[in-house]
Amino acid sequence: GQNIDQPTEMTATEGAIVQINCTYQTSGFNGLFWYQQHAGEAPTFLSYNVLDGLEEKGRFSSFLSRSKGYSYLLLKELQMKDSASYLCAPRGQTGGFKTIFGAGTRLFVKA
Amino acid sequence: EPEVTQTPSHQVTQMGQEVILRCVPISNHLYFYWYRQILGQKVEFLVSFYNNEISEKSEIFDDQFSVERPDGSNFTLKIRSTKLEDSAMYFCASTPSGAVDTQYFGPGTRLTVL
Numbered sequence: 001g002q003n004i005d006q007p008t009e010m011t012a013t014e015g016a017i018v019q020i021n022c023t024y025q026t027s028g029f030n031g032l033f034w035y036q037q038h039a040g041e042a043p044t045f046l047s048y049n050v051l052d053g054l055e056e057k058g059r060f061s062s063f064l065s066r067s068k069g070y071s072y073l074l075l076k077e078l079q080m081k082d083s084a085s086y087l088c089a090p091r092g093q094t095g096g097f098k099t100i101f102g103a104g105t106r107l108f109v110k111a
Numbered sequence: 112e113p114e115v116t117q118t119p120s121h122q123v124t125q126m127g128q129e130v131i132l133r134c135v136p137i138s139n140h141l142y143f144y145w146y147r148q149i150l151g152q153k154v155e156f157l158v159s160f161y162n163n164e165i166s167e168k169s170e171i172f173d174d175q176f177s178v179e180r181p182d183g184s185n186f187t188l189k190i191r192s193t194k195l196e197d198s199a200m201y202f203c204a205s206t207p208s209g210a211v212d213t214q215y216f217g218p219g220t221r222l223t224v225l
Contacts (some may be wrong), residue, residue: 037154045214048214096142096159
């Protein structure tokens with residue numbers, strides 16, 4: 001079966017750092033996406049981890065541990081525009097490499 | 112930068128009517144997907160498409176749904192007889208060559224079934 005767990009909501013202050021955790025169980029695993037989604041809009045690609053370890057891209061970093069079924073997204077120097085939902089999404093190995101999405105973590109950035 | 116496009120942005124239809132949602136994936140991409148998101152819920156996988164055939168489909172993708180790539184650029188999702196519960200945002204996505212590539216989403220079509 002498929003199971004993806006991430007916190008429902010988080011609140012952080014502008015300029016701070018926040019870490020959004022995700023644990024997953026999937027029947028086949030190829031890699032893990034993190035997407036940002038503002039209300040009423042499409043998901044926007046942030047990162048895709050295939051190998052274990054940390055990948056950094058500007059203010060955003062993503063970590064993957066395949067053996068633990070665990071990933072996190074780290075956002076630094078938070079800005080008000082970072083208020084959005086963050087979607088953890090493992091990708092399968094077969095059948096067109098479909099992506100299964102978690103319910104998302106709604107992040108509120110306050111001044 | 113190339114992007115996935117979708118038309119229309121909003122479609123309103125009566126229950127029982129057929130609708131066709133259109134997508135133009137990024138050129139030279141090989142894998143295509145449809146996802147849907149009911150208001151307030153998570154994004155759900157519907158179907159993946161590669162080499163002119165369906166690779167995988169979810170339980171949601173029943174006989175009322177079909178996909179087609181009628182030419183070299185368009186990728187369509189048809190719902191034969193819409194139900195109220197089909198009201199959702201429908202996202203098209205594409206990937207260059209599969210497993211290790213980024214998946215890009217289109218802006219979505221908001222389908223409202225009355």
